[in-house]
Amino acid sequence: MATTAVRPRRMTGYQWRSLVRGLLFVSPWVIGFAAFTIYPLVSSLYYSFTRFDLLNPPVYLGLSNYVEIFTQDPLFRRVMGNTIYYVGLSAPLGVVAAFLMATLLNTRIVGRSVFRAIFFFPAIVPAVVTAMVWAFLLNVQYGAINATLRGLGLPTIPFLAKPSLAKPSLILIHMWAQGSAIVIFLASLQDVPRTLYEAATVDGANAWHKFWHITIPMCTPVILFNLIMGFIGGFQNFTLPWLLTGGGPNQATEFYSLHLYRNAFNYMRMGKASALAWILFVIIVTLTVLLFTSSARWVYYAGAEE
Numbered sequence: 001m002a003t004t005a006v007r008p009r010r011m012t013g014y015q016w017r018s019l020v021r022g023l024l025f026v027s028p029w030v031i032g033f034a035a036f037t038i039y040p041l042v043s044s045l046y047y048s049f050t051r052f053d054l055l056n057p058p059v060y061l062g063l064s065n066y067v068e069i070f071t072q073d074p075l076f077r078r079v080m081g082n083t084i085y086y087v088g089l090s091a092p093l094g095v096v097a098a099f100l101m102a103t104l105l106n107t108r109i110v111g112r113s114v115f116r117a118i119f120f121f122p123a124i125v126p127a128v129v130t131a132m133v134w135a136f137l138l139n140v141q142y143g144a145i146n147a148t149l150r151g152l153g154l155p156t157i158p159f160l161a162k163p164s165l166a167k168p169s170l171i172l173i174h175m176w177a178q179g180s181a182i183v184i185f186l187a188s189l190q191d192v193p194r195t196l197y198e199a200a201t202v203d204g205a206n207a208w209h210k211f212w213h214i215t216i217p218m219c220t221p222v223i224l225f226n227l228i229m230g231f232i233g234g235f236q237n238f239t240l241p242w243l244l245t246g247g248g249p250n251q252a253t254e255f256y257s258l259h260l261y262r263n264a265f266n267y268m269r270m271g272k273a274s275a276l277a278w279i280l281f282v283i284i285v286t287l288t289v290l291l292f293t294s295s296a297r298w299v300y301y302a303g304a305e306e
Contacts, residue, residue, distance in 0.1 A: 048274035058271065065275035075251070075259060083235060083256040086167055090174045090237075091230030095223060098178035102185030103215070116186070123179025131243035134173050135160075138244075160245055163252035170241060170253060174234075181226045188222040189215065220299040228291055232284055256280060 011019070048065055050058035069076055105116050122130065137144050138159035146156040159169040196214045205213070216223075238257040241247065247254040260280070264273035 044274040044277055047271050048278050050271045052270040052274075053268040054270055055268075061271065065272045066279070068272065069275060069279065075254065078251060079254055079256055079259040082167065082252065082254055086171065086237070086253075086255060087231055087234035090171045091227060091234050093171060094175050094178055094230050095181065095226050097175040098181035098226065099185050099219070099223065101178070102182045102189060103211070105182065106186060106189045116182075119182050120179040122177040123183075127239040128243065130173070130177060131240055134240075135244055138169060161249055163250045166245055166249060166252045170244070173240060174237075181229075184222055184226060185219065188219045192218045217300045220295075221301060224291065224295050224299050228288055231287055231291070235280060235284055 047058060049062060050060050051064075052058035101119055105112060105119060109115070136142075138146075140146055140156055140158050140161050143159075145159075149156055157165070159165055192215060196218075197210055200210050200214060236257055237255060238261065241253045241255055242258060242261075245253040247258050256276070260273050260276045263269045263276060
């Protein structure tokens with residue numbers, strides 16, 4: 001049988017006018033997205049292949065910046081080691097801390113709303129204020145914690161002044177500031193069907209069995225989300241280490257974002273800084289893909305077909 005070609009329908013005048021109006025309404029967002037997102041991305045990719053100091057025109061160097069980072073930069077391995085150590089511990093420990101605190105706040109306790117507000121409070125406090133508070137608490141000479149230890153006749157702890165303790169101290173601060181993750185976990189916990197707990201009770205399951213076999217599996221999608229956000233935020237962590245330690249002591253907290261900042265604004269090497277930014281982008285994307293790939297083995301989606 002012969003087939004008749006279907007001609008595309010031409011837009012009427014009214015449809016053209018509606019299209020133009022729609023484009024005009026979204027044009028501020030489109031222009032802003034192109035100017036403040038697309039253009040900086042493309043520019044940074046181009047600058048990563050150049051020598052650029054913001055004062056002189058960029059000079060094309062090919063892959064020289066990338067070769068220098070991996071073969072000639074004496075700090076790159078130290079920076080990557082510090083960053084992997086921090087991210088590898090802070091992201092999962094932050095998720096565990098947030099999940100356990102959310103579980104406690106989901107129980108029927110007196111003053112539950114007050115406790116929820118207190119635990120969420122660190123999420124709305126500016127990072128600068130958080131750094132000032134923890135600098136006061138952890139300082140060796142006048143810090144509140146060490147003053148208490150000194151008053152009890154115990155030795156002081158150089159939380160931020162000793163290389164072996166600086167990164168664990170920052171990890172503890174990260175675990176404390178989990179207000180946003182706690183709220184997300186609370187919403188997930190309240191969405192777990194009560195019928196599952198009732199059926200488990202009938203079958204003789206205790207509290208631990210319910211927590212391990214019902215609560216955790218039903219919250220694994222949110223655990224995956226918070227874990228990914230923790231890894232992304234950890235690789236880009238800048239404010240707290242910059243304000244509390246400045247990358248020290250002895251470069252113990254010289255993380256990737258600090259190293260990138262120094263190359264860009266201290267050494268005026270925008271080309272190398274752009275290359276560092278794109279390397280970080282590739283690392284984050286790769287890690288995110290790996291987490292999503294592995295999620296098929298341990299993430300349970302309610303209602304999904306086997």
